[in-house]
Amino acid sequence: xxxxxxxxxxxxxxxxxxxxxxxxxxxxxxxxxxxxxxxxxxxxxxxxxxxxxxxxxxxxxxxxxxxxxxxxxxxxxxxxxxxxxxxxxxxxxxxxxxxxxxxxxxxxxxxxxxxxxxxxxxxxxxxxxxxxxxxxxxxxxxxxxxxxxxxxxxxxxxxxxxxxxxxxxxxxxxxxxxxxxxxxx
Amino acid sequence: xxxxxxxxxxxxxxxxxxxxxxxxxxxxxxxxxxxxxxxxxxxxxxxxxxxxxxxxxxxxxxxxxxxxxxxxxxxxxxxxxxxxxxxxxxxxxxxxxxxxxxxxxxxxxxxxxxxxxxxxxxxxxxxxxxxxxxxxxxxxxxxxxxxxxxxxxxxxxxxxxxxxxxxxxxxxxxxxxxxxxxxxxxxxxxxxxxxxxxxxxxxxxxxxxxxxxxxxxxxxxxxxxxxxxxxxxxxxxxxxxxxxxxxxxxxxxxxxxxxxxxxxxxxxxxxxxxxxxxxxxxxxxxxxxxxxxxxxxxxxxxxxxxxxxxxxxxxxxxxxxxxxxxxxxxxxxxxxxxxxxxxxxxxxxxxxxxxxxxxxxxxxxxxxxxxxxxxxxxxxxxxxxxxxxxxxxxxxxxxxxxxxxxxxxxxxxxxxxxxxxxxxxxxxxxxxxxxxxxxxxxxxxxxxxxxxxxxxxxxxxxxxxxxxxxxxxxxxxxxxxxxxxxxxxxxxxxxxxxxxxxxxxxxxxxxxxxxxxxxxxxxxxxxxxxxxxxxxxxxxxxxxxxxxxxxxxxxxxx
Numbered sequence: 001x002x003x004x005x006x007x008x009x010x011x012x013x014x015x016x017x018x019x020x021x022x023x024x025x026x027x028x029x030x031x032x033x034x035x036x037x038x039x040x041x042x043x044x045x046x047x048x049x050x051x052x053x054x055x056x057x058x059x060x061x062x063x064x065x066x067x068x069x070x071x072x073x074x075x076x077x078x079x080x081x082x083x084x085x086x087x088x089x090x091x092x093x094x095x096x097x098x099x100x101x102x103x104x105x106x107x108x109x110x111x112x113x114x115x116x117x118x119x120x121x122x123x124x125x126x127x128x129x130x131x132x133x134x135x136x137x138x139x140x141x142x143x144x145x146x147x148x149x150x151x152x153x154x155x156x157x158x159x160x161x162x163x164x165x166x167x168x169x170x171x172x173x174x175x176x177x178x179x180x181x182x183x184x185x
Numbered sequence: 186x187x188x189x190x191x192x193x194x195x196x197x198x199x200x201x202x203x204x205x206x207x208x209x210x211x212x213x214x215x216x217x218x219x220x221x222x223x224x225x226x227x228x229x230x231x232x233x234x235x236x237x238x239x240x241x242x243x244x245x246x247x248x249x250x251x252x253x254x255x256x257x258x259x260x261x262x263x264x265x266x267x268x269x270x271x272x273x274x275x276x277x278x279x280x281x282x283x284x285x286x287x288x289x290x291x292x293x294x295x296x297x298x299x300x301x302x303x304x305x306x307x308x309x310x311x312x313x314x315x316x317x318x319x320x321x322x323x324x325x326x327x328x329x330x331x332x333x334x335x336x337x338x339x340x341x342x343x344x345x346x347x348x349x350x351x352x353x354x355x356x357x358x359x360x361x362x363x364x365x366x367x368x369x370x371x372x373x374x375x376x377x378x379x380x381x382x383x384x385x386x387x388x389x390x391x392x393x394x395x396x397x398x399x400x401x402x403x404x405x406x407x408x409x410x411x412x413x414x415x416x417x418x419x420x421x422x423x424x425x426x427x428x429x430x431x432x433x434x435x436x437x438x439x440x441x442x443x444x445x446x447x448x449x450x451x452x453x454x455x456x457x458x459x460x461x462x463x464x465x466x467x468x469x470x471x472x473x474x475x476x477x478x479x480x481x482x483x484x485x486x487x488x489x490x491x492x493x494x495x496x497x498x499x500x501x502x503x504x505x506x507x508x509x510x511x512x513x514x515x516x517x518x519x520x521x522x523x524x525x526x527x528x529x530x531x532x533x534x535x536x537x538x539x540x541x542x543x544x545x546x547x548x549x550x551x552x553x554x555x556x557x558x559x560x561x562x563x564x565x566x567x568x569x570x571x572x573x574x575x576x577x578x579x580x581x582x583x584x585x586x587x588x589x590x591x592x593x594x595x596x597x598x599x600x601x602x603x604x605x606x607x608x609x610x611x612x613x614x615x616x617x618x619x620x621x622x623x624x625x626x627x628x629x630x631x632x633x634x635x636x637x638x639x640x641x642x643x644x645x646x647x648x649x650x651x652x653x654x655x656x657x658x659x660x661x662x663x664x665x666x667x668x669x670x671x672x673x674x675x676x677x678x679x680x681x682x683x684x685x686x687x688x689x690x691x692x693x694x695x696x697x698x699x700x701x702x703x704x705x706x707x708x709x710x711x712x713x714x715x716x717x718x719x720x721x722x723x724x725x726x727x728x729x730x731x732x733x734x735x736x737x738x739x740x741x742x743x
Contacts, residue, residue: 010380012453015478017494034363037314042304049305086487092309092329095363 023076028100031070034093056174107177116166117144189218191353195323205235209255212282214347230634234606236266241610257295268306272597276335283343308336316349333366334485370501379513385454394421395459397589404507417445424586440578443538446738462492472737548698552722556583562706567619572604572628574658576651602631608646627656636689639715686717697721
């Protein structure tokens with residue numbers, strides 16, 4: 001296609017549009033936002049108004065107390081992700097957005113699984129917890145609670161394994177992530 | 186200094202000379218500070234009127250419009266105006282009173298969470314939590330409202346905080362790390378756009394309200410004239426390119442000209458400047474301009490590829506980008522003759538399908554004739570505002586706007602009742618200009634209370650009501666698409682507009698004879714003070730041409 005810097009004529013047929021096509025993959029959006037009241041409401045409201053679904057959301061402080069980090073995961077198969085990030089950029093209190101490809105990022109999530117357990121099954125559950133490098137954080141006569149950290153597919157795999165024992169409840173924090181390598185997220 | 190006095194200092198530092206509003210309990214401190222602040226306050230009769238007046242002020246002058254309201258109902262009455270300013274990118278600052286901080290969230294008297302209510306319809310909002318941040322907040326509000334893509338900013342000040350004694354020091358700059366609008370366009374993209382224009386055989390420039398906001402009409406004209414590029418404007422962009430003109434196609438979209446819409450349909454390259462491919466422009470999206478590639482110049486990156494994929498996006502300020510694009514294009518020394526066939530084709534459409542209507546034989550006043558008569562009577566030299574509906578479309582079609590900021594209407598939100606208060610605001614901003622409001626009889630009644638404001642504040646707007654006795658546009662749709670089942674569109678015989686005008690202390694006139702219309706209009710324009718002229722027009726006239734909703738440009742009817 002005609003290089004902008006040359007006099008070469010540009011054939012209109014060669015022009016390709018860039019646009020909000022669905023990417024079909026999971027996106028981890030890492031946002032730096034000003035630590036002000038209502039920021040989260042603006043962000044979540046923006047998603048809600050457009051009918052976009054947030055799969056997970058984690059908020060926490062950064063090393064600068066004026067700035068917070070929001071990590072949210074969105075399914076690029078069902079939403080045009082570039083529209084989402086452009087709209088997020090329009091929020092005055094959003095400072096930076098990084099759209100992380102799961103392949104280029106380290107993502108972790110913490111989950112607590114409360115599993116019904118009595119007699120025989122307790123041993124088996126503890127064995128699974130061992131394999132998944134989880135920790136037993138609470139035990140009662142009829143239950144055991146396992147703490148597990150990892151990327152979401154690991155948590156989901158563990159959930160599949162222990163479900164037959166009877167999953168009483170599960171609490172997950174939502175993923176947080178940093179980019180791989182030296183570059184700042 | 187009281188925080189509210191600091192607010193006044195900040196307003197003055199921002200160059201504010203006029204504010205519109207209504208006092209109430211929660212903003213009593215603000216109004217006390219306003220008492221001797223040296224600003225002109227226009228005391229409106231309804232907060233919606235104050236909000237639209239601030240918009241009219243901003244649209245006519247390019248300055249930030251300011252409206253004040255109290256908490257609760259005062260603030261909620263502003264909501265329509267705020268939404269309107271958001272849709273049409275109008276630089277406005279709304280300062281609302283809020284209940285005392287100890288009452289917040291307790292359903293206190295006149296409490297409404299206006300920050301929450303308006304969150305989806307503001308460019309930004311600031312709920313004051315510490316009186317020390319008030320001066321910065323006001324300056325941030327103005328900065329955000331007027332820069333980048335302009336829009337409404339709300340500042341909500343709890344009553345107790347507004348009375349706080351704070352040390353005031355002028356704020357000379359604002360620091361918003363997350364807000365840095367791009368101004369200069371990417372040079373490579375601009376070059377690419379120039380080359381695309383150079384190679385286009387059937388180009389069209391499609392300009393919108395962004396050109397007006399960017400004060401870039403001269404630059405737009407220069408680009409169009411750098412070759413013989415045909416130009417069409419959106420409803421919001423009218424005046425950005427001077428009509429009539431050889432290269433002017435007329436307005437495009439649902440009630441645009443056939444030549445503009447057909448040109449878009451057949452174009453191979455559309456250069457969009459400050460417009461947003463609204464559904465009223467594109468019609469059926471999948472059949473919109475099927476052969477075209479798109480250059481999209483906009484200051485708001487979120488508009489790029491929102492509705493129509495852009496092949497050459499250029500984010501930035503049109504005033505900076507257009508001259509560069511123009512220079513790059515001129516440097517390419519293109520073959521001017523390549524456009525001959527295209528311009529001939531357009532000329533053919535213009536000759537075959539000029540805007541037109543069947544005029545009456547007798548004394549009946551056709552609505553289109555009314556607008557033509559108004560154009561004659563004003564010599565085209567007026568700021569014209571309108572409400573929303575048929576009269577708005579006819580004004581857009583038959584009043585030929587030759588300069589920006591002369592056409593003020595509610596495009597995106599389509600707010601009936603916008604015309605009178607926005608005319609009021611425009612007249613306050615531009616007292617030396619003739620300000621005319623073309624109103625619909627359905628719309629006029631929605632904010633008619635502002636006639637009292639016009640009379641008491643001596644704001645000499647001239648209102649011409651296109652009175653067809655119907656909610657005309659709804660009636661037209663019921664006639665065309667709903668089997669003529671006229672449901673709740675007749676307006677009846679109330680009110681008597683002349684008496685109503687006189688009751689407010691304005692001058693009322695009525696005309697129902699075509700022969701008398703020019704003279705009556707002239708008299709209305711020359712009469713001092715506010716005037717309401719009730720023009721009785723054909724009751725069941727349809728606004729054509731038209732792209733039926735959801736259809737393509739080539740399916741235009743009428």
